[in-house]
Amino acid sequence: MKLKPWLIYALITTIFWGVWGALIEIPEKAGFPATLGYVVWALTMIIPAIIALKIIHWALETDKKAIIYGLLIGISGAAGQLVLFQALRTGPAYLVFPIVSLSPLVTIVLSMWLLKEKASTKSWVGIIIALVAIPLLRRG
DSSP, rough: OOOHHHHHHHHHHEEEHHHHHTTTHHHHHHTHHHHHHHHHHHHHTHHHHHHHHHTTTOOOOOHHHHHHHHHHHHHHHHHHHHHHHHHHHHHHHHHHHHHHTHHHHHHHHHHHHSSOOOOOOOHHHHHHHHHHHGGSSSSS
16 A cells, blocks of 8 residues: 555654644753743744745745735744643643544634635544543543
8 A cells, every 4th residue: 555645744744743842842841941842842933835836846935915815824833832821831731632532623623614625424423532531531
């Protein structure tokens, strides 16, 4: 069975985010200021952005629609990241990340609504199982 490129990228993303999620609390617990952590995170995002632009030989679109969409996407992503940092400051990563991992539910609903995509019955079963599993993860 040959893996499709998108699946390989998705699996690599899962590994990177899983490692990041497991380690993100360490610097702050060691005394590294949270606000400085945000700055470091923001600056390090420049590197993958440049790599991504270079890999796909992409030129920045500068029309009004592209700028508005880019701003909306960037602001929602950054806001979500900042809220995630706060969640990790106040709660344990092993509970925060399973809840946060339900963000694809929002993506699915918006994709169905805005892009007219379809989710299969199997997909909905998986979503429901994930929703049921979250309360089972709490401390004993």
